[in-house]
Amino acid sequence: MSLNSIFQYFVPKDKKVFFPLFEQAASNAVAMATILVETVNSDNPATREELFKQIDKLENKGDEITHQVYLELGKNFITPFDREDIHALASAIDDVADYIQGAANRMSLYRIDDFNEHIRKLSELTLQGAIELEKAVKELKDLKNVRSIADSCIRINSVENQADYVFDRAVADLFLYETDAIRLIKYKEILSVLETATDMCEDAANVMESILVKNA
Amino acid sequence: MSLNSIFQYFVPKDKKVFFPLFEQAASNAVAMATILVETVNSDNPATREELFKQIDKLENKGDEITHQVYLELGKNFITPFDREDIHALASAIDDVADYIQGAANRMSLYRIDDFNEHIRKLSELTLQGAIELEKAVKELKDLKNVRSIADSCIRINSVENQADYVFDRAVADLFLYETDAIRLIKYKEILSVLETATDMCEDAANVMESILVKNA
Amino acid sequence: MSLNSIFQYFVPKDKKVFFPLFEQAASNAVAMATILVETVNSDNPATREELFKQIDKLENKGDEITHQVYLELGKNFITPFDREDIHALASAIDDVADYIQGAANRMSLYRIDDFNEHIRKLSELTLQGAIELEKAVKELKDLKNVRSIADSCIRINSVENQADYVFDRAVADLFLYETDAIRLIKYKEILSVLETATDMCEDAANVMESILVKNA
Numbered sequence: 001m002s003l004n005s006i007f008q009y010f011v012p013k014d015k016k017v018f019f020p021l022f023e024q025a026a027s028n029a030v031a032m033a034t035i036l037v038e039t040v041n042s043d044n045p046a047t048r049e050e051l052f053k054q055i056d057k058l059e060n061k062g063d064e065i066t067h068q069v070y071l072e073l074g075k076n077f078i079t080p081f082d083r084e085d086i087h088a089l090a091s092a093i094d095d096v097a098d099y100i101q102g103a104a105n106r107m108s109l110y111r112i113d114d115f116n117e118h119i120r121k122l123s124e125l126t127l128q129g130a131i132e133l134e135k136a137v138k139e140l141k142d143l144k145n146v147r148s149i150a151d152s153c154i155r156i157n158s159v160e161n162q163a164d165y166v167f168d169r170a171v172a173d174l175f176l177y178e179t180d181a182i183r184l185i186k187y188k189e190i191l192s193v194l195e196t197a198t199d200m201c202e203d204a205a206n207v208m209e210s211i212l213v214k215n216a
Numbered sequence: 217m218s219l220n221s222i223f224q225y226f227v228p229k230d231k232k233v234f235f236p237l238f239e240q241a242a243s244n245a246v247a248m249a250t251i252l253v254e255t256v257n258s259d260n261p262a263t264r265e266e267l268f269k270q271i272d273k274l275e276n277k278g279d280e281i282t283h284q285v286y287l288e289l290g291k292n293f294i295t296p297f298d299r300e301d302i303h304a305l306a307s308a309i310d311d312v313a314d315y316i317q318g319a320a321n322r323m324s325l326y327r328i329d330d331f332n333e334h335i336r337k338l339s340e341l342t343l344q345g346a347i348e349l350e351k352a353v354k355e356l357k358d359l360k361n362v363r364s365i366a367d368s369c370i371r372i373n374s375v376e377n378q379a380d381y382v383f384d385r386a387v388a389d390l391f392l393y394e395t396d397a398i399r400l401i402k403y404k405e406i407l408s409v410l411e412t413a414t415d416m417c418e419d420a421a422n423v424m425e426s427i428l429v430k431n432a
Numbered sequence: 433m434s435l436n437s438i439f440q441y442f443v444p445k446d447k448k449v450f451f452p453l454f455e456q457a458a459s460n461a462v463a464m465a466t467i468l469v470e471t472v473n474s475d476n477p478a479t480r481e482e483l484f485k486q487i488d489k490l491e492n493k494g495d496e497i498t499h500q501v502y503l504e505l506g507k508n509f510i511t512p513f514d515r516e517d518i519h520a521l522a523s524a525i526d527d528v529a530d531y532i533q534g535a536a537n538r539m540s541l542y543r544i545d546d547f548n549e550h551i552r553k554l555s556e557l558t559l560q561g562a563i564e565l566e567k568a569v570k571e572l573k574d575l576k577n578v579r580s581i582a583d584s585c586i587r588i589n590s591v592e593n594q595a596d597y598v599f600d601r602a603v604a605d606l607f608l609y610e611t612d613a614i615r616l617i618k619y620k621e622i623l624s625v626l627e628t629a630t631d632m633c634e635d636a637a638n639v640m641e642s643i644l645v646k647n648a
Contacts, residue, residue, distance in 0.1 A: 070422075074429025084300075084516075109388045172541045181397035181613035185404075188617075206502075213506030286638075290645030300516075325604045397613035401620075 015080050017072050019141040025065045025093040026134040032058045032100045033127035033197075039104065040115040040123045052108045059101035066094040081211050089211075092204035093137075096130060099197035103190055110186040118170035119187075122163055122194035129159045129201030136208055143215055150212060153205040163198035167191055231296050233288050235357040241281045241309040242350040248274045248316045249343035249413075255320065256331040256339045268324045275317035282310040297427050305427075308420035309353075312346060315413035319406055326402040334386035335403075338379055338410035345375045345417030352424055359431055366428060369421040379414035383407055447512050449504050451573040457497045457525040458566040464490045464532045465559035465629075471536065472547040472555045484540045491533035498526040517643050524636035525569075528562060531629035535622055542618040550602035551619075554595055554626035561591040561633030568640055575647055582644060585637040595630035599623055 032055050039051040069090040073079065079086055103123075107115075136152035139145045170191050178184040248271050255267040285306040289295065295302055319339075323331075352368035355361045386407050394400040464487050471483040501522040505511065511518055535555075539547075568584035571577045602623050610616040 070426060071429060074426055105384070109384055110391055168537070168541055175542055175614065175618065179614075181617070182391065182395075182400060184614060185397070185400070185617070186391065210502060210506055213503055286642060287645060290642055321600070325600055326607055327604075398607065398611075398616060401613070401617070402607065 015141065018069065018080060018086055021065055021069050021072070022089060022093065022137045022140065023134070025062055025069075025090065025097070026130070026137040028058055028062045028065065029093060029096045029100065030127070030130045030134050032062075032097055033123070033130040036100055036104055037120075037123045037127050039107070040120050045113060049108065052104050055101055055104040059097055062094060062097040066090050081215065085207055085211050085214075088207045089137075089204060092200060092207055093133065095200040096126075096133065096197055096204065099193055099200055100126060100130075103193040103197065106186075106190050106193060110190070112186065112190065116170075116187075118166055118173070118191060119194065121166050122170075122191060122198070125159050125163045125166070126194060126197045126201070129156050129163075129198050132156045132159070133201050133204055136205070140208060140211065143212075146212055149208060153209050156201050156205040160198045160202040163195050167195040231357065234285065234296060234302055237281055237285050237288070238305060238309065238353045238356065239350070241278055241285075241306065241313070242346070242353040244274055244278045244281065245309060245312045245316065246343070246346045246350050248278070248313055249339070249346040252316055252320055253336075253339045253343050255323070256336050261329060265324065268320050271317055271320040275313055278310060278313040282306050297431065301423055301427050301430075304423045305353075305420060308416060308423055309349065311416040312342075312349065312413055312420065315409055315416055316342060316346075319409040319413065322402075322406050322409060326406070328402065328406065332386075332403075334382055334389070334407060335410065337382050338386075338407060338414070341375050341379045341382070342410060342413045342417070345372050345379075345414050348372045348375070349417055349420055352421070356424060356427070359428075362428055365424060369425050372417050372421040376414045376418040379411050383411040447573065450501065450512060450518055453497055453501050453504070454521060454525065454569045454572065455566070457494055457501075457522065457529070458562070458569040460490055460494045460497065461525060461528045461532065461562045462559070462566050464494075464529055465555070465562040468532055468536055469552075469555045469559050471539070472552050477545060481540065484536050487533055487536040491529055494526060494529040498522050513643050513647065517639055517646075521569075521636060521639045521643075524632060524639055525565065527632040528558075528565065528629055528636065531625055531632055532558060532562075535625040535629065538618075538622050538625060542622070544618065544622065548602075548619075550598055550605070550623060551626065553598050554602075554623060554630070557591050557595045557598070558626060558629045558633070561588050561595075561630050564588045564591070565633055565636055568637070572640060572643065575644075578644055581640060585641050588633050588637040592630045592634040595627050599627040 035051050035055050035058070039048050039055075042048050042051070069086065073083060073086055103126075106112075132152040132155045136149045136156075139149045139152075143149075171188060174184050174187055174191075178187070251267050251271050251274070255264050255271075258264050258267070285302065289299060289302055319342075322328075348368040348371045352365045352372075355365045355368075359365075387404060390400050390403055390407075394403070467483050467487050467490070471480050471487075474480050474483070501518065505515060505518055535558075538544075564584040564587045568581045568588075571581045571584075575581075603620060606616050606619055606623075610619070
């Protein structure tokens with residue numbers, strides 16, 4: 001019996017605390033990414049401004065959930081997984097939300113009104129990554145369906161690889177065809193923030209893989 | 217009695233080691249931010265170059281203090297707070313100093329001679345953040361005035377929110393009114409480094425809040 | 433006798449696991465940096481494309497080594513050094529490789545065909561940093577030659593300082609002489625990624641210094 005299994009006898013309370021917070025944070029990121037995809041497919045500026053505001057509100061909600069995890073981590077001496085893993089997972093999900101909001105915020109600030117296929121594709125990949133993240137987080141609670149968590153992590157890795165590829169093509173295209181340096185700066189930055197959102201999904205997947213290995 | 221309280225009997229030596237170093241590092245960051253504010257309000261290029269050199273010197277001094285914390289962490293098995301918190305707090309204060317120096321260094325390298333209101337405002341917010349950081353760090357030693365530490369952390373969060381707002385306005389303005397792409401790149405980067413300096417103050421505040429929760 | 437020394441009796445298996453992986457990762461980074469230097473000194477575009485592909489392959493190999501370290505960290509309860517140091521060292525070497533590949537990837541994507549002295553110098557400094565890193569990692573196994581590890585770390589710090597200096601000069605030059613904003617963006621980004629590669633060597637050196645202090 002591993003130390004971890006022994007600890008599990010003492011932690012029903014903690015499980016009730018951390019897992020619902022992880023699930024809320026992941027669902028919140030999915031909601032944000034869903035609105036982002038809707039935004040980059042809308043050609044109505046007023047609709048988009050409304051959607052940007054919704055993303056901002058959800059990002060604030062996500063911050064509160066993350067803060068709650070940190071507070072609980074401070075209080076609970078015994079935790080279901082390693083404290084550092086709980087902290088790392090909460091931070092990684094928070095980072096996904098931050099980069100989604102960061103992309104939306106720049107689209108709004110830079111007054112982007114023409115979303116090319118690359119931006120739409122990266123937004124969809126971010127949503128796919130967030131959906132797999134939410135699935136994996138929901139299974140994490142009882143660790144019964146380890147295969148399913150591992151599969152989600154593999155799919156997140158694949159999403160991140162696709163995003164890398166799309167980003168590289170998009171930036172190469174910008175440097176080939178965009179002659180307006182200021183437009184180039186705007187688009188490059190938005191593409192980069194979207195690509196980083198998928199990196200953050202991968203970071204979260206790495207934390208979950210590490211939890212699986214330790215608790216298998 | 218928590219494990220932490222038991223440890224406190226054994227650590228007078230450590231308290232004598234870590235807290236003075238934290239205070240020195242925070243005071244050093246305040247000194248750097250004070251000179252930065254002076255620089256962006258000066259219209260004499262020679263004065264500014266002199267001030268940039270002073271910031272560089274203080275940044276080196278800060279590096280030495282941080283290095284000292286890491287060395288002591290390696291030596292002392294028992295520490296006043298969690299080792300990871302001591303490491304994180306020292307790193308966070310060091311990051312504040314690095315970004316202040318990074319902003320100053322870019323102003324000098326890019327030969328900026330016209331500091332707009334946004335740059336001045338972000339420099340002042342950085343100074344405010346550093347001052348609150350120094351206050352909180354000074355109270356951390358005995359944890360008697362927990363309320364005062366928490367208040368400083370809240371004010372640092374407010375400073376960071378204001379800096380986000382100023383940064384977003386400043387960048388939106390650049391994209392609206394700056395037609396010279398190369399000037400836009402220079403200003404955008406300086407604004408971004410200043411805004412990150414306030415993020416680093418918030419990181420330090422987060423570490424202190426986490427210390428408060430654990431040791432309350 | 434420190435706790436760490438006691439643990440050393442139990443860990444021959446772990447030493448056999450982690451140190452060969454660290455050595456492989458560091459040698460892999462040296463191989464990547466060697467090809468990078470070759471690339472920026474070649475004036476044959478076809479040769480360069482071939483070399484970029486080799487760097488990509490080695491980066492994948494490096495990812496697998498890093499992943500192996502994380503898997504082993506999950507399995508082994510007792511490790512030769514602090515688990516966090518093993519994780520940090522593996523991550524830092526992986527970061528060196530990532531930034532070398534990142535620089536190469538951008539040179540290829542941005543179709544750079546004229547490598548100035550600054551890019552060549554930063555590539556050489558990255559190679560020097562990687563070589564010192566490999567040397568230090570090889571000595572880490574038995575901690576017999578502590579002086580030699582410390583000397584490599586000092587040389588890595590000096591490499592990073594030189595890289596900072598070259599980068600600052602290079603960027604100042606770009607802003608003084610480059611009138612094409614899009615070319616300026618390309619070169620600035622490549623210089624920045626190369627400079628960050630040397631920062632990552634310094635991060636690895638910091639981890640090793642921290643291991644030395646704890647295990648001296």
